Amino acid sequence: MRRSDLGEFEEVVLLAVAALSPRAYAAVIADELEKETNRSVSTGAVHAALQRLEEKGYLNSAFGEATPERGGRRKRLFAITAFGVRTLTETRTIRNNLWDRILPEVLSKLSFGLS
Amino acid sequence: MPPKQTTPPAPSPPSWLNRIAMRLCAPHVRETVMGDLHERYALRVTRFGVKKANCFYMKEVLGLVRPSIIARRNSSLPSGAFFNFDMLANYFKTATRNLLKNTFFTTLNVFGLALGMSLNLLFVAMVVFIYQFDNFHPNSEHMYRVITHVRDRHDNPSFASVPVGAAQLLKSNFAGVEKVVRIHQSLPRDVRYADVKMPLNGYFVDAAYLSMFNFPLLQGNAATSLANPNTMVITEAAAARIFGKKDPIGQRVSIEPYGEVMVTGVAKNMPKNSHLRTEALVSFATLTSHHGASFTDDEKNWNNFYNSYAYLQLSDNLNPVALEAFLNGMAKEKYKNPEFQASFELQRFDKIVPGPELDNDMGNEWSYQEMLLMGVLPMIILLAACSNYVSLAISLSLKRMKEIGVRKVMGARKRHIFMQFVMESTITMLLAVTLSYFFFEIIRGETLSLTTELDWIDLNPTPGTFAGFVTFAILVGFVSGIVPALYFSKTSPLLALKGKELQTKTGGLFSLRKLVITLQFILSLGFTFAVLIMGQQYQYSINYDFGFDQEKILNVDLQQADPQLVKNEFGKLSFVSLISMSSHPLGAKSVPGLYVRRMAQSDSINTSRMAIDENFITNMGLHLVLGRNFSNDAVENSRRIIINEVFAKKLSPGDASGAIDQVLILPDKREVNVVGILKDFHYASLQSPIGNFFFEYAPEKFNYANFHLQSTNGRHAFQEMGAAWKAVGKGEKFKAEFLADQIRDTYSFYNKIMKLWGFMGLLAVTIACLGLLGTVVFTIKNRVKEVSIRKVMGASSGSLVYMLSRDFIMLLVIAGILTIPGVYFLMELTLQEAQYYNAPIGAFEVVTSLALVLALGLTTIFSQTWKAANTNPVDNLRLE
Numbered sequence: 001m002r003r004s005d006l007g008e009f010e011e012v013v014l015l016a017v018a019a020l021s022p023r024a025y026a027a028v029i030a031d032e033l034e035k036e037t038n039r040s041v042s043t044g045a046v047h048a049a050l051q052r053l054e055e056k057g058y059l060n061s062a063f064g065e066a067t068p069e070r071g072g073r074r075k076r077l078f079a080i081t082a083f084g085v086r087t088l089t090e091t092r093t094i095r096n097n098l099w100d101r102i103l104p105e106v107l108s109k110l111s112f113g114l115s
Numbered sequence: 116m117p118p119k120q121t122t123p124p125a126p127s128p129p130s131w132l133n134r135i136a137m138r139l140c141a142p143h144v145r146e147t148v149m150g151d152l153h154e155r156y157a158l159r160v161t162r163f164g165v166k167k168a169n170c171f172y173m174k175e176v177l178g179l180v181r182p183s184i185i186a187r188r189n190s191s192l193p194s195g196a197f198f199n200f201d202m203l204a205n206y207f208k209t210a211t212r213n214l215l216k217n218t219f220f221t222t223l224n225v226f227g228l229a230l231g232m233s234l235n236l237l238f239v240a241m242v243v244f245i246y247q248f249d250n251f252h253p254n255s256e257h258m259y260r261v262i263t264h265v266r267d268r269h270d271n272p273s274f275a276s277v278p279v280g281a282a283q284l285l286k287s288n289f290a291g292v293e294k295v296v297r298i299h300q301s302l303p304r305d306v307r308y309a310d311v312k313m314p315l316n317g318y319f320v321d322a323a324y325l326s327m328f329n330f331p332l333l334q335g336n337a338a339t340s341l342a343n344p345n346t347m348v349i350t351e352a353a354a355a356r357i358f359g360k361k362d363p364i365g366q367r368v369s370i371e372p373y374g375e376v377m378v379t380g381v382a383k384n385m386p387k388n389s390h391l392r393t394e395a396l397v398s399f400a401t402l403t404s405h406h407g408a409s410f411t412d413d414e415k416n417w418n419n420f421y422n423s424y425a426y427l428q429l430s431d432n433l434n435p436v437a438l439e440a441f442l443n444g445m446a447k448e449k450y451k452n453p454e455f456q457a458s459f460e461l462q463r464f465d466k467i468v469p470g471p472e473l474d475n476d477m478g479n480e481w482s483y484q485e486m487l488l489m490g491v492l493p494m495i496i497l498l499a500a501c502s503n504y505v506s507l508a509i510s511l512s513l514k515r516m517k518e519i520g521v522r523k524v525m526g527a528r529k530r531h532i533f534m535q536f537v538m539e540s541t542i543t544m545l546l547a548v549t550l551s552y553f554f555f556e557i558i559r560g561e562t563l564s565l566t567t568e569l570d571w572i573d574l575n576p577t578p579g580t581f582a583g584f585v586t587f588a589i590l591v592g593f594v595s596g597i598v599p600a601l602y603f604s605k606t607s608p609l610l611a612l613k614g615k616e617l618q619t620k621t622g623g624l625f626s627l628r629k630l631v632i633t634l635q636f637i638l639s640l641g642f643t644f645a646v647l648i649m650g651q652q653y654q655y656s657i658n659y660d661f662g663f664d665q666e667k668i669l670n671v672d673l674q675q676a677d678p679q680l681v682k683n684e685f686g687k688l689s690f691v692s693l694i695s696m697s698s699h700p701l702g703a704k705s706v707p708g709l710y711v712r713r714m715a716q717s718d719s720i721n722t723s724r725m726a727i728d729e730n731f732i733t734n735m736g737l738h739l740v741l742g743r744n745f746s747n748d749a750v751e752n753s754r755r756i757i758i759n760e761v762f763a764k765k766l767s768p769g770d771a772s773g774a775i776d777q778v779l780i781l782p783d784k785r786e787v788n789v790v791g792i793l794k795d796f797h798y799a800s801l802q803s804p805i806g807n808f809f810f811e812y813a814p815e816k817f818n819y820a821n822f823h824l825q826s827t828n829g830r831h832a833f834q835e836m837g838a839a840w841k842a843v844g845k846g847e848k849f850k851a852e853f854l855a856d857q858i859r860d861t862y863s864f865y866n867k868i869m870k871l872w873g874f875m876g877l878l879a880v881t882i883a884c885l886g887l888l889g890t891v892v893f894t895i896k897n898r899v900k901e902v903s904i905r906k907v908m909g910a911s912s913g914s915l916v917y918m919l920s921r922d923f924i925m926l927l928v929i930a931g932i933l934t935i936p937g938v939y940f941l942m943e944l945t946l947q948e949a950q951y952y953n954a955p956i957g958a959f960e961v962v963t964s965l966a967l968v969l970a971l972g973l974t975t976i977f978s979q980t981w982k983a984a985n986t987n988p989v990d991n992l993r994l995e
Contacts, residue, residue, distance in 0.1 A: 025147075025151065026147065026148075026151040027150075027151040027154040027155045027158075030151075030155065031155065031158065040171075040174070042174065042175055042178030043148070043151050043152055043155055043175050043178065043179075044148070044175065044178035044179040044180075044181055044184055045178060045181070047144070047147070047148055047151070047183070047184060048181050048182075048183040048184060051144075051183045052183065066150070067154070069153060069154050069157035069158075070150035070151075070153050070154045071127075071149070071150065071153045073146045073147070073149055073150030073153070074146060074147070074150065075147070075150060075151075076147040
């Protein structure tokens with residue numbers, strides 16, 4: 001397998017784009033992540049991540065419509081590419097495989113520790 | 116919250132934060148990022164309220180500081196750098212084309228600016244000259260002068276001089292002090308050679324002087340020339356003046372009180388750009404051998420250090436701070452009196468000229484303050500010229516709005532437009548400075564002759580001066596280009612292309628033009644008025660009735676001659692009808708003051724006095740009110756004085772005659788009787804009021820012989836007098852001046868001021884008229900169609916001229932109304948300070964200056980408006 005250069009935050013953003021598709025743009029992604037993680041997420045950070053992901057070819061983008069609350073500025077809507085989907089799936093497979101290899105007793109200990 | 120949501124103007128984030136955010140974002144991401152920020156802000160307002168949302172917004176803006184958002188994308192477009200050669204070439208081309216297109220306005224601008232710059236070029240030449248002072252000495256980076264800062268009760272002066280012992284102390288305490296040169300300025304101003312007195316400037320120096328400073332010797336040995344007492348080095352020019360063609364080496368001149376001094380070396384003439392410049396150097400050993408060792412070692416010298424200077428040359432590794440510390444330690448011991456404290460500083464040699472203002476300096480030193488002071492007047496004139504340029508440039512450029520719009524649409528940024536305008540003004544300034552150089556050449560000689568103080572200045576242009584001129588032009592060009600440049604770089608391309616700005620009635624700009632014209636006419640009128648007032652004062656002063664005869668009185672400087680011999684010798688001449696003697700020329704200079712005491716009373720009276728002989732009162736036509744004149748008996752005369760009416764009133768307030776025979780005690784304890792009272796007359800210049808004054812009889816104080824001449828056939832009379840002088844003059848030159856001329860000379864400063872201000876006024880008027888001309892022409896050009904249509908509809912020429920001129924005439928009238936009272940009060944105040952008996956400022960000056968300046972202004976206006984009103988309207992309307 002090709003070494004994936006997907007950072008943790010990038011991965012989450014990429015997932016969010018996929019989840020919010022076809023209405024994924026920085027403001028809603030940041031908002032969504034804030035809701036999910038209960039931590040404040042800055043728009044700048046999301047933007048940076050989106051740009052990197054696009055450069056790497058996981059995403060492509062196009063201008064969307066403008067709204068009054070944006071001061072008449074257009075949105076940049078992001079959509080996940082096939083390459084992006086494949087990378088996400090690969091990452092998920094790796095994770096799943098590792099999860100599956102955890103022995104049941106260790107797993108139960110882990111879940112105790114968590115709760 | 117819901118009601119808030121429905122209010123029409125949705126809350127928006129703080130604008131300053133917005134501006135920062137806009138700046139931070141690179142242009143290619145700006146739209147999306149800003150949009151997202153605003154969207155989230157709106158969301159947060161509904162969720163948490165405005166306050167919290169603002170807080171979040173701030174965090175968000177801070178969060179933008181990351182490379183991928185800030186970093187600008189490399190574009191393949193040509194670089195927008197300020198000094199891109201292609202763009203510069205383009206600016207240059209556009210600027211020259213534009214200047215050529217408006218030949219009339221360009222000529223006007225260049226001419227006006229050149230006039231305004233001419234004085235500034237003098238100033239620049241002066242500054243360049245001053246900055247080249249003493250740049251030719253070897254090792255000058257290791258050279259220092261010791262200066263003294265004094266703290267006493269009254270003030271804290273700093274002196275260029277230093278106690279004479281200080282330098283030697285340093286030399287004996289520090290091995291690193293390589294050379295010490297003491298300079299003493301106490302050398303008398305003249306020497307005697309073959310019984311003829313000659314003026315000679317010089318000072319005493321140590322022998323090391325010639326090796327420390329770069330003043331090469333043409334003859335003699337630099338190491339030994341000044342080693343012995345009574346030896347001197349003299350410059351080429353001074354040697355030629357004193358010794359003629361004779362070989363100066365080995366010649367002896369006598370200098371009081373040091374005796375015979377032998378010339379042991381001839382130096383090249385010292386350049387003008389040295390504060391050490393002089394004509395003669397006499398060995399310091401002369402001083403010490405004449406005064407004895409106490410001259411340098413006496414403790415009193417630490418308190419009295421006029422005329423004594425010390426220059427040091429230090430070795431590489433010696434820190435001047437150590438020397439200063441040592442000297443100031445020394446000072447603590449020497450100055451125990453808390454009312455007189457002093458500290459010392461080592462002044463770097465290259466920081467002497469120009470340097471800080473110091474008391475008792477070497478004479479040819481220029482301080483920063485003096486330089487600044489010289490620059491003020493030229494700057495005012497230049498400001499006037501530049502404001503013309505700026506106002507015209509803005510007016511003219513309004514026609515170029517389309518060009519600016521196109522440039523902007525093609526991608527020009529603010530700085531490009533800015534550069535375009537600055538380039539244009541710089542080119543104009545360079546043209547102006549070239550023209551101005553000719554004016555500079557013309558006024559250079561005139562300025563140098565204006566004040567004797569400037570004798571020491573060399574304003575012949577050097578490469579440095581030219582560099583200074585060009586730098587000056589570029590600087591002025593940049594500064595005066597800034598205003599139009601900023602004005603136009605701000606305009607939006609849309610407006611520019613629509614040509615909206617072409618409508619010249621936009622308030623701010625229009626009033627700027629008016630303001631410039633008004634200010635310039637205020638300046639012109641002010642100068643004209645002031646010059647007229649000065650001229651009037653001068654006329655008033657020299658025609659003033661001083662209360663005595665000043666015509667036909669020739670004052671001969673007695674110098675060394677014996678008064679009695681002069682009287683005998685000149686009495687033989689037929690055209691000299693009466694000869695008297697006096698200590699001062701009457702009415703020309705100030706007369707020394709003194710305090711006298713009355714016999715019975717203890718309080719003293721402030722008076723002035725002059726010494727005269729018995730013929731003086733008759734000779735001058737003074738009028739005795741009471742009592743009698745001096746008699747022929749010299750012994751008796753010495754116990755008598757003759758006073759004026761003011762003094763008589765003081766001595767005997769009720770009845771003046773009571774003053775006669777009162778006994779006064781002079782400061783030298785002499786008791787004198789008042790024998791006569793004279794009608795009041797102006798014994799001193801008109802600057803001070805008539806006060807208590809008396810004449811005494813004191814032959815030893817006579818300085819002038821006053822000849823009353825019959826015929827005024829000057830040439831012949833002077834030849835005969837010259838011959839008569841030979842017998843009594845003891846080798847001195849015959850020096851004589853008419854009293855009227857001496858009195859006139861006292862007021863020559865009015866002439867100087869008039870010359871200077873007159874020139875400034877001329878410049879100001881010319882510049883103002885040029886500016887007015889430019890603006891009038893421009894306004895008429897813009898209104899050509901209007902004028903033509905009015906004419907077609909039946910307007911008369913007269914009404915058109917009136918319509919076009921009205922606004923400008925108003926400006927002149929405003930300038931007049933503001934200036935006349937302002938200058939009137941200002942001059943009234945200064946005149947009262949300057950001269951006690953001054954002429955009141957009359958209607959004549961007011962009317963003349965107003966008429967002069969207004970006539971020039973109106974001629975300028977009418978010449979153009981008349982032309983416009985009388986052109987055939989068909990010519991202007993045909994093309995529509």
